Amino acid sequence: MRVGVVTFPGSLDDRDAARAVRVAGGEAVSLWHADPSLHDVEAVILPGGFSYGDYLRCGAIARFSPVMESIVAAAGDGLPVLGICNGFQVLCEAHLLPGALIRNDNRRFICKDQVLTIERTDTRWTSAYRPGQEIVIPIKNGEGGYVADQHTLDELEAEGRVIARYTLGNPNGSYRNIAGISNEAGNVVGLMPHPEHAVEALTGPGTDGLGFFMSLLGLAEAAA
Secondary structure (H helix, E strand, O other): OEEEEEOOOOOOHHHHHHHHHHHHOEEEEEEEEEOOOOOOOEEEEOOOOOHHHHOOOOOOOHHOOOOHHHEEEEEHOOOOEEEEEEEHHHHOOOOOOOOOOEOOOOOEEEEEEEEEEOOOOOOOOOOOOOOEEEEEEEEEEOOOOEEEEEEHHHHHHOOOEEEEEEOOOOOOOOHHEEEEOOOOOOOOOEOOOOHHOOOOOOOOOOOOOHHHHHHOOOOOOOOO
């Protein structure tokens, strides 16, 4: 499966995301922010980093990149899209996901291994997990607090669109401990923690993050 990984000016984790795709058995395809072509990929990952230096708001400039216009259109037609950390911020700015990400409530950059509970397992990115499964993957953000108005939060809960929550502590003040959400169709997912840093035991806290990438490839038993 050909999975595009977008590089914006300031992306830091594009190579890590590409490696995670390869570890899972897929083919990683580099996508440049200024090139509107998706080069026939079957899914897209928006990686972590500081696109355009976060000079305006996180993701606010990146959403206007030529590649994003193509991604927004393709996501509407069902293309699987995963936004990780800064990529999650871009998805919210592009209105592919509701809400916003703001500065951590403790006003500090956080970098640590974090326990998550997987809640939704019927998306293109989470089917390898079990409902209620606890996983450990790294988190590293300064503006990772997920916020939305009460109506949006209630809607996400009612429609089962919260895919993961922080467990054993909320690291950034995200409302309702939300670590990740999906769109209504389940093909677009935003996740603040970094599963690409937990795909090999040698370089991470374990391999709990591999399930996100295995899910895309249809390997439902990968994270059991």
